[in-house]
Amino acid sequence: MRNPLFVSLSAACAVLAAPCAQAVEIDGRIDPQEWSQAQHIEDFRLTQPLSREAASQPTQAWMMATPEGLAIAFRNQQPAGVPRLRQHTERDGDGTVDRVNLYVDFDGDGRMGYNFTVTLANSITDATITSENQFNNDWDGDWRHATSEDEEGWSAEMLIPWHIAPMRKADGGNRTLGIQLDRVIASTGERTSWPAVHYTQARYLSAFNRVQMPAYGQTLLAITPYVVGVQDAVKHKGDFDGGLDLFWKPSGKFQLSATLNPDFGQVESDELTVNFSATETFFSDKRPFFTENQSFFDVPFGSYSSNSRLIYTRRVGGGRDDGKGSGDVTAALKLNGSAAGFNYGLFAASEGEDIGRDFYAARVTRDFARFGLGAMVTQVDRPFLDRQANVYEFDQRWTPNPQWSIRGAVVASDVEQAGRSFRDSGGQVRIDYDMGKGWRQQLYGLHLGKDLMLNDFGYLERNNFNYLRYDLGRRVTDLPADSAYSSHDWHYAVSRRYSDDGVHIADAVSINRRSDLRNGGREFLEAALWGSGHDDLVTRGNGVLRVPAKLFLTYEGLRPRQGDNPWSLYTEAGYSADGLGGVDEGRLRVYLEPNYQFSDRMLLFAGVEYSHSPDWLLWRQGNRVASFRSDLLSLNAGLQWFIDDKQELRLRLESIGVDARARQAYRVASDGRALAVAEEIPDFRVRNLGFQVRYRYELAPLSYLYVAYVRGGEMFEEGMQHDGVGRQFRDAFDLRDSEQLLVKLSYRFEI
Template sequence: MTLRRFFLLACAFAAPAHAAIVVDGKPDEADWADARVFADFRRTQPYALDAATLATQARMLSTPQGLAFAFRCAQPPGVPRLKPITARDNIGAADRVNVMIDFDADGKTGYNFTVSLSDSIEDAVITDENQFSSDWDADWQHAVHETDEGWTVEILVPWTIASMRGADTPTRTVAVYFDRVVASRSERSATPPVFYGNQVFLSGYEKVEIAQYRAQLLDFFPYVSVLQDLKNPGTEFRGGMDVFWKPGGNFQLTATLNPDFGQVESDELVVNFDAIETYYSDKRPFFTENQGLFDLRTPQDGLILYTRRIGAASDDGSGEAAGIDAALKVNGSAGAFKYGFFDAEESGDAGRSFRAARLLAPGETFSIGTLVTSVDRPALDRSALVDATDWRWQASERMRFDGQVIASQVDDAGITTRGTGGWARWVGTVNDRWEHDAWISHYGADLDFNDAGYMPRNDLNQAQWRTRYKRNDFGADSATAAVTYTGIAVGRTNDDGDRLSPVLRLERSAEFKGGGKYFLQLRGDLAGYDDQIARGAGNVWRPSRTSMWTYYESPRVGDWQYIVGVWLMQEGVHGRAVQWEPEFTYYVSDRLTVDVTAYVRFSNDWLIWLDGDRLASYRRKQWDTAVNLNWFPAPRHELRAKMQWLSIGARDARAWRIGERGRLRRDGTADDFSINSFGVQLRYRYEIAPQSEFYLVYSRGGFERRDGHADDPGELFADALELRDADQLLAKVRYRF
């Protein structure tokens, strides 16, 4: 018996005994006859809300092992079955089913479990009604079985999958949602018939009372890794451990010692000339486990606790990633409250300390909570404290109010700065066709939660209104199944009262009966100031600008699927730009898939900041291309190849200086330049057992900026292949005990 199994205890309080469910894809155990049945599947993509074209039945059963789910999916031989084997969290165009669960039935946090016809899987955490994060990778069981007339799926979600309130009671109320996707028809059907794109999604799940069981779990995940640097020859050995202890749903602890965050998952290449920092997701296991309670966001895509700050570039100025000695996370519940504590300590004299504490009082109609973060940065003589209080009131089934109040205090070299901000939102669903939401926000000029969080900007006052209308009453002779119209109006100022460019946006999204989707967006940025482009050196007056973005997403046709789009825009001082956006996927077989994207932008007036109050505009040619290959030669073996190339050629430079009332005036010339960025990763993964893996990863890449003009794509690509800022081979074993 393994150590993990030794600590796995399950006992019923007031529920009948069950035989163990064998997760083999065949729901043929006698206990399934006692399961709750969900059979009223309605089409939500296209948003017709009529009966699904293929029958689907879902069953739900509470067992000592966990919550068991079974699907019976009718799919006769005349309906194509799309079942490519894919990497985790990357299913794409495939037949699949989804189970989504809110264990506390309070609309705060949900969990998504997806299984495709090939038995590939996805899992995600759902917050803020419809925000999905697929960074989380959990331990759950799944299996698929095919017959001539259809296919069946079994899923077992253990009781230890997440922290939940009231884990000691004999029963509990959960909220559940089921859907099925028929990929060849681009059709999704669901019960209850709510759509994940709506503002009311998570709180629209069906509530079900079930028998509850207790479970305990203790997992150790030691790892060993070897990194061979091929550019500057040298070898680095590392070892450490993650610990997941779950004595019950009311309390769960996650810890990590000397973690290894070597890149077995590579980030996308980005060259960012904007004033707003690029956001990256986090796939590191410690930071994704039980993270939903800490996932507190703002409507402008801000995040109060942004875990990529931990282990990021060190404050010592070396540019190297900071090491992490240890980190600890606690989640639990006590009475009517949920709580969480987070602590991470970086190594060395420049090491930062990150702490967070979360308290939430959820209720059926009203909830309130607070998240406090603290960061100590000794190398910079800086510390930061942030308190974000969030609330939510479900006034009725179709009306919701929510918001936050945020306060920050930053002590930087003996100078203390305090800032405040917040936002409030109203969401109203009139009926199945009409949906409105509006929000107002204020982020003071001194508000700063960037030390522990991600704050796109401060010094902002904003109001937004959005209306969405869905039409699904097209005739039988129409190729269109459903259309969604969206209108958005945004008004903004900064704290000095400067009018920032207002935005008007109109969108139309059409879904077709034969599969596929067409999208059109028209946007107008009205005249106003840009107070960020010069990095605080002054505001730049921008005249009115318009843009159009459109694309067509095909259903899978034979072995191909594609997206073709174009973006026409005004940018810079008085110029225009066009960006072509083709994407192609070729299914060589169910085990081998190739994806190719090539975004190409041509601009005659690309405006960027140089220094001080000086800017420059250029003619630009930009290539952003990627090729991904995913091959599964045998069960538990996975080989992925990823290549990305990004280049920019900027010529015919014209220099500008900010003049009176933000108007730009010519100020000589600036230097032409070109940028080349290239990255390639070859990754082999072998699954030893669930959550036990061996990786062998080769990575190479580099970045180069040259003075002078060069925009010939062939020349730039040839030069990119020579870039070698990093060249390394990593072997890693992570094993679960």
Template sequence: MSAAPSPVLPALALLSALASGPAAASVLKLDGIPDEPIWHDAQVFDDFRITNPYTLGPPTHATVARLLALPEGLAVAFVCDQPAGTPRVKPRANRDGGSNADRVNFAVDLDGDGRLAYNFMVTLGNAIGDEVITNENQYNADWDGVWRHALHEGEDRWSVEMLIPWSVAAMREGEGAERSIAVYFDRVIAARNERSAAPHASYTRPRFVSEFARVQVPRHRGGGVLAIVPYASVQYDLLHDRGEGRAGLDLFWKPSGRFQLSAALNPDFGQVEADDLVVNFDAIEVFFSDKRPFFTENQGIFNVTTPDSGRLVYTRRIGGGRDDGEGAADIDAAIKLNGSAGGFDYGTLVAIESGHADDIGRAFFVQRLVRNLGNATLGYLGTWTDRPWLDREAQVHAIDAIWRPSAKWLVSGQVLGSSIEQGGETRNGSGAWFRAFYTPEPRFQHELEITHFDRRLDFNDVGYQRRGNLNELEWTSTYRQTGFGDDDWRRSITWAVEPQVRYNDSGDRLPPELLLTANVSLREGGTLYSDLLYAWRGHDDLVSRGHGKVELEPRLRSFYNYYESPRVGRWLWFAGVYVTQEGNEGFAIQPELIARYFIRDDLNVRLQFFPRWSQDWLIWREDTLFASYRRKQQRLDLDVNWFPGSRHELRLKAQWLGIDAYDPTAYRIGAGGRLLESGDSVPAFTSNTFGVQLRYRYEFAPQRELYVVYARGGDERTVYEDGHPRDSHDGLGGLFADIPDLRDADQVLVKLRWAF
């Protein structure tokens, strides 16, 4: 890598002094071809090495990246060699959907402290994506930044230019003529599934953002931005023959680099992005991402997680299901402040739901503080939720830290507590976790994880908590095998072993587990993956929803194998098989097939087919009563994506999940948690769920877009009481034929969003 700062030319110095966007634009022509004289003085990054698979060998084709700091933002250029012998994969894609294409990524940590970074992607099909990276390597694609790009394709190479405004995110202003930032560049050749990067960091390793290249760039003022984004929408309910209109606005203001304000008045949270179809019989809630603009802008500072994928701030709670059970809540207003002051980075979030004054809606408050201490980061998060309908107030306080004592070590941890006041009683809970990564050399990696959540810890009012009442010790060792010859069918193999021991606070042993994995990167670009998860005897203390623990015998928790292909001609496919031991002792098998066919670069079809057969599907019914079923299940997903023009997107998304549960056997929890057959009557049942969304989007300009959405869906569960013969229904075939009758929702939405 060559990254020594170049002296600023007089023309560039003049631009910096005037802070004039139009003047800069006259020097930098954003056309995808970095041939303007200003690029001669850019910082150059040309030492790209293969990081996926993590061999650190030379890439198949050379890539050169350049970086400039201009008054209006960071200018980035990629020049990617790719002669005719390597196929060019360049399908059109919606935003954040270009992962199956040749592409480049630029990531930047604007404060240079390893805490938070932003990733910007451009594909050879001229699609874009952007993500927030927190906790070293956790990506969140919900955020959509405002930035510019251009693409040029030549005979033997292609190139990209990006312009990332300083206003894209909050950052510290600092002092002096220069700013210290950290940057990362990578390039993916899709036909070979090969990623090369400069510097040689990888998101598959514990340290990623903190491994970015630190560079000095001229300091420019990153403020003076005001965006008012009103919306108007009309929704017509075809099921009840009635319409509804809404209007409101989002406001984004950045007067300086150290302060940003986001506000929403009567925000519209109508679904223009369809959630995946889920039918959940488990005791743990399903997590959904959030694409609402207010909750994605400057949200990275609030992304405080726990090792079991919990989140202390889960924005889907705000505007989610009302506490009185009468549908989804409306939000009157929400405001968010981000910035830096007194050496701290801070974030404040306040949201009020409709009807809060009448004891129906909820109120939410979140405060985040982060302090950079050199090779360590210290943070505080506090939340408060008022739920008057439930006579409930909830507070959560957490202190978290990350320490990077050397390039080989990454240590992090958190202590947290909750206080719930409800019905005149107060319930306090606490927890803590510790995690240490040690990487003695590139081939080896070790992780130690210790978690304690007491039984009273509860951060679900505004967070997402998978469970409390947990004491867990986990160790993971990983070995990467590389150095295979050019004639070998393998490029690398990653082996991992992960033992885990868990208890609850009552001293009950939860099933200890051992996970073995092998991930093989193939020479032709595909991936082979296999894992084996075995669990010893232990108790499940969640499955009965508080009505007693259930003893589980030793079992094969999962045996999972799959092959994922690179792009081959017009096809991209995934094939796997999942085997698990369910219930008391029976097995389930689930073949998996995902096929994507690219009819043209602007038109593709994706089909997912996941059938499942179970011998012993155990689900909780009520109190201490369980039922074990034989099950036939089918999941079908169909996605059709068409891009008829550069600003047009048309997408069809259809999902069906059918479940036929039959031959039930009733069980009760007996002594020691053992399940004993009982004489209870439990019915067979079917579950039939279908959803379809047809969405058209036209983009006039960034943050100026029109949506026309048709959505229909339904869910039906049929119970077959004792006395009904097994053939009283037609199984999955009958459920599929009943799709036209599933109509719990049927609506058309038209939404116009226009930034000023």
């Protein structure tokens, strides 16, 4: 297979009288004359399964630079015998649909990329890519797209404006981009790509083909004012507010984003959760200013998961330091640019009122052919707490060859509060090695000092922690033709966890398998066993608890709709034995989400979860913990109706009921033993409700009218009453802490 790493468009364009500068009409119909000067690509190879063999259905693509932006076209052969799935989805929505993807790294250095997806129904998704393969779809860009179809297949066209992202200054009139193109056939699950790399590989973003093309520049000044009115039927009062976002790009190497009184995302609701653990729940951010060009500041640190990071934008405007509601963001500013071979970014945000916090960040990076360096400084001033928190970070990445990838970071925090100082540090390293023939290895090490404090601005699940994990993976793609599976991705891992105080938390082994099915479905299985150890978080600093061995079993599966069958089914099931009762007393959890597709524009879904735990261990003040026999019943249902290409109606209903009955109270002894005590622990019940009906009309790109009805509430009760989880679930529908009618109008003016 021949897959050139470097493709030159400028050389081809130089021969022509008008070098790749002609305009393209983005109508979904590929006009041969419009695309005559474009680079033509046919060498698409299977990457799902990752066999790199020729695809079952041919795909062709064209790409070229135009003054208006990067133009891409796909021609996808798909005869009648291969079902076409053209369900409409909301922006950044998930679904088993036919689609094409453009992945582009505008600087060609493997540091940051963008993903643009167009489905057969002309729905779109856009996302940023950092740390090789970490996707974040909070960001929404302004770009053009269109699709069309005929008997032989379907076509898609995209135009990505040059002002959509900051870019370094072009060298000699040419720009080198990193590009990958791919196509997904939903009914078979096949993904074909150019070049043949998959986003689950350790080296993904840096493995894109390097494409040289003529450099064009664009300037843009966009102002998006918004107004929102809210009437609350419970509090019997109304509110009216407004603000604006500003985006200015005077040149390719400089961008400025600013906001006054930013919208806190009233029309985007967070998922309901029940969290009694010592770890904070992570929520994504949908506020336009806080997602625009934010990927430059996304520095993952502190966990094997992708949530931990040094800047967690939900801190800005989050819960006030006096505990009275949320902070009021007065203004925020963000600069992104490049100079003298360096990329830089500056971030500043201020909350109103005397107790409001001020947030600052500065980041700089420098990239070479196989090596990259980065550094960041953040500061948060919290006058109500008499606290100032500074964090310093340095990161590096090294990819000496296609087999090896080494990434590391060191972090230090310096916190002053009420005359006291807290200083500590941490570090992490991730080493990936592709051994070939489907085998790969990863070694991950993490150190978090006891007094390392990142959560004034960042998100860190915990500190005082050391973690070492070795993972051996094997991808299997040569399965028999009559197998229901097209590929398996196996992982075998061992790990050790201990605190910086020397407390042994746990040693663990795990095995998991991620599979793709030939009908477009997917499946995930995992078994993990933790040896006996200690829990140093559950008592919130009031002792370290000895815990027995833990067992975790997980299953996830998607059964997509087939042919004319309108039903699909997503399933999760799990067994979690992580209490004091050992592996025999674990929590059973089942989640079923059937989906019914009335038409390509209307979808109904209803996810139901039930879990039972005979040994739910919770903290109950001081050094006291208690086990509960608990049941949880929840519903996550909704309706999506895409009335036409401009109008969308969405209904969303979430309800949770929890019934927990106390079994036994314990005191944690100085040696870590859980000593049973005859202390009365009350039962408790939890009810949560979230309901929204939302209408959205797209006035223009990134300009919307929203009308939403929102109702919700939560209830926590203690006592000896035993009503059962069914009663708690039913009573949740009576909750009415708030009932609001919201109207929001935002319009983007481009100058």
